[in-house]
Amino acid sequence: MAKTKIPVYDIYSIIPGHTQQDLLMERLGPYVQKHQHLHSQHGHSFYHLVLFTKGAGTHTIDFTHFTVQPYQVYFMIPGQVHSWHFEGGVEGYLVHFSPAFFQSFLNDQQYLARFDFFKGDSEAAVLKIPATLRETVVQLFEHMLQELEKPRESGLDMIRTYLLQFFIQLERSTATGMRHNIPPQKQLLLNNFQQLIHQHYNTIRLPKEYAELLYITPNHLNALCQDLLGKTAGEVIRDRVLLEAKRLLVNKELTITEIAWHLNFQDNSYFNRFFKKNTGLTPEAFRKQFSH
Template sequence: MKNDIPVYDISTFEEYKNAGILVSRFGHYSKQYLHLHSAHRHSFYHLVYFTSGSGTQTIDFQNYPVMPGLIYFMTPGQVHSWSFNTEVEGYIINFSEDYFKSFLYNPLYLENFSFFDEHSGDAVLVLPNEAREKVAALFEEILNEGKEARAFDADLVRILMLNIFIQVSRGLSLKQQSQTNSYNQTLLKSFKKLIETNFIELRFPKQYAELLYITPNHLNALCNDLLGVPAGQLIRDRVILEAKRLLINMELSIAEISEKLAFSDHSYFIKFFKKQVGATPDKFRKQDN
């Protein structure tokens, strides 16, 4: 593994004619960017739909099989790698965080789709047979729009992408769909967003409960009911995820990582990490190398 995990920006990819987006057949993309098979991060949104082939991929240290019909979604900042056993084909779209903001009145529209929430459990899923052909046809339309300049082509690409998101979202369970707009789901989503931006400074549920204008008991009950874990575990999980991401960078010492994560001393960080992961940071780093 390289000493430092690379981070790729959307400007790295210039195959598609419109700024802020890359659309490609996956086989071509995979062979052209072989360095992306190793662990890396994106500063953009990323989705892949596999139509053939096999292997594995790792997203934030979780392994998933590669198989026909599987589609996955990634948000900026996640760590990713592939390992294929056979030739793999499908479609890939990379798009910047701002790609939809000038098009949609609601800049947070993508948050309506649970698969763009890395903590939802919906980011990697196998499409039902009846949806696969429809989704593949939408990818083909997007590829065709990239072949020549035509009026409103950029807007049509955005519409086709939203169509893909909606088709995939409809394939999720009715229970998940019915929960999307509930008060508790909205509150949980707000809690997760607060964790994402404050997990280094704020480590206790009561601090987040105060920001959400609810009691700590309410927050804990909410997390236990919807996720089966207490609120504190979500905070600890996010700290551990960031620790793992930093541990990939072999140039950072354990003490430096501890300081970046605002631990009072690195010995406490080691104890915290071992309790949550079952291995010391150094052992995790050697296993992942």
């Protein structure tokens, strides 16, 4: 049902007339002025990042609030939702790129998942650019804009290399790159688990069922999640269901009963108990808090 979803944009639909399917990059100030409708909750089918160099206000990623600060950058992966409420003018840079944008360039199709800010955790996706790195970062973004404004041979490949420089330098300069030296096989297994949850959270709720799909034991899956995420496998599944509930509650066209049915809860009261236990709010109270 179309009405069960927050608006989700692809790179084509977010800007009518845009013809480049894998990349969109603009200065933030003019973009915000041209696209006022994008201030409310919406999702993307692409990767999205914004670097603020000036401005104030707030923005949310998957219902976590952040205060806008100069030289703050935030990252989003496909499927996440966000909104923003700026106070006065903002300046900076905005980049959208499709999942295929780097897959055609890098042999390792899971490469972006090595960065904590591209793992779908909103708390790890908002970073302050260190003062020592700001001039370098601005130069990288200006170089990318120049490649778009004056197209030359292999221009998109140059933009890819500039973006990768930005990701790596940011990882080196912040705490996000220092948590774990995660073995690739563990990271791949975790990524596969998270992808399975995204596909089946409505119908599969037990860790042992996901463990069977991954050909590992439930204890192995639980230890993996505890080690890499600090959560049990059951908590990871629960959090995904809870996130989808929040996304649906923002849509005023849906009743609480319809949302409970959509999320495969046995009845409305069970859904209410689940939501209040994990958020401290009833579904109706959450809707009033986040719907505008």
